Amino acid sequence: GAVVSQHPSRVICKSGTSVKIxxxxxxxxxxxxxxxxxxxxxxxxxxxxxxEGSKATYEQGVEKDKFxxxxxxxxxxxxxxxSAHPEDSSFYICSAPSPTGGYGYTFGSGTRLxxx
Amino acid sequence: xxxxTQSQPEMSVQEAETVTLSCTxxxxxxxxxxxxxxxxxxxxxxxxxxQEAYKQQNATENRFSVNFQKAAKSFxxxxxxxxxxxxxxxxxxxxxxxxxxxxxxxxxxxxQVTL
Numbered sequence: 001g002a003v004v005s006q007h008p009s010r011v012i013c014k015s016g017t018s019v020k021i022x023x024x025x026x027x028x029x030x031x032x033x034x035x036x037x038x039x040x041x042x043x044x045x046x047x048x049x050x051x052e053g054s055k056a057t058y059e060q061g062v063e064k065d066k067f068x069x070x071x072x073x074x075x076x077x078x079x080x081x082x083s084a085h086p087e088d089s090s091f092y093i094c095s096a097p098s099p100t101g102g103y104g105y106t107f108g109s110g111t112r113l114x115x116x
Numbered sequence: 117x118x119x120x121t122q123s124q125p126e127m128s129v130q131e132a133e134t135v136t137l138s139c140t141x142x143x144x145x146x147x148x149x150x151x152x153x154x155x156x157x158x159x160x161x162x163x164x165x166x167q168e169a170y171k172q173q174n175a176t177e178n179r180f181s182v183n184f185q186k187a188a189k190s191f192x193x194x195x196x197x198x199x200x201x202x203x204x205x206x207x208x209x210x211x212x213x214x215x216x217x218x219x220x221x222x223x224x225x226x227x228q229v230t231l
Binding site for chain 1: 158159163166168205207211213218219223
C-alpha cells in the first residue's frame with residue numbers, strides 16, 4: 001500500500017537552532033500533505049496544509065515564520081521548526097490523502113522533537 | 117466549523133469482552149466521512165474503520181463495528197472479543213467530502229485491556 005516515509009523519527013536539538021522534518025510519499029504522488037502536532041496524551045492538531053507548487057495554508061494560531069512548510073515536489077514535503085524553543089517540543093505527524101482509498105489517508109510514522 | 121467530541125478519556129475492558137467507545141460530531145454538511153483511528157504506543161496511526169455518511173448500513177471490519185446515527189450525529193465504535201493488542205488510544209475523526217479535505221480529530225479515548 002501507499003507509504004509516507006517520515007524522517008527523522010527522533011531529534012534532539014538545542015534551543016535557538018532549526019530542525020527539518022521530511023515526509024516523502026513512496027510510490028505515489030502527494031499533491032497535498034497535512035502536518036499535525038500532538039502533545040503527550042492529546043489529540044492531533046492540524047498545523048498546516050501544504051500543496052505542491054503553492055504556499056502552505058496555516059491553521060489559526062500557528063506561526064508561519066516559526067513553522068516553515070515547503071512542498072518542493074510531488075513526493076516531498078518538509079516542515080522546518082526555526083529558532084526552536086523547549087515549548088516546540090512535541091510529536092509531529094504528516095499525512096497525505098491515500099492514492100487508492102478515495103477518501104482515506106496515509107500517515108507518516110511521526111517525529112518526536114525535543115528541544116533542550 | 118466541524119467539531120468531534122469523545123467524552124470518554126479512558127475506558128477499560130477485560131480480554132474477550134466487548135467495549136463501546138463514544139463519539140459525537142457537529143457539522144452542517146449532509147455528506148461526509150467518519151473514521152476511527154488507533155494509535156498504539158508506537159504512535160503510528162492505524163485506520164480501524166470508516167463510514168460514508170450517505171450509507172445507512174453500519175460499517176464492519178472483523179471484530180470492529182460502528183453504530184452510525186446520522187440524525188444524532190453519533191458514531192460509536194464497538195470492539196468485540198477484545199484482545200490485549202487492542203490497547204491503544206482511539207481517535208474518532210471527521211472529514212468533509214471533496215478532494216484532500218482535512219481530518220478533524222476528537223480528543224481520544226485511551227483503551228486498556230485487562231486479563
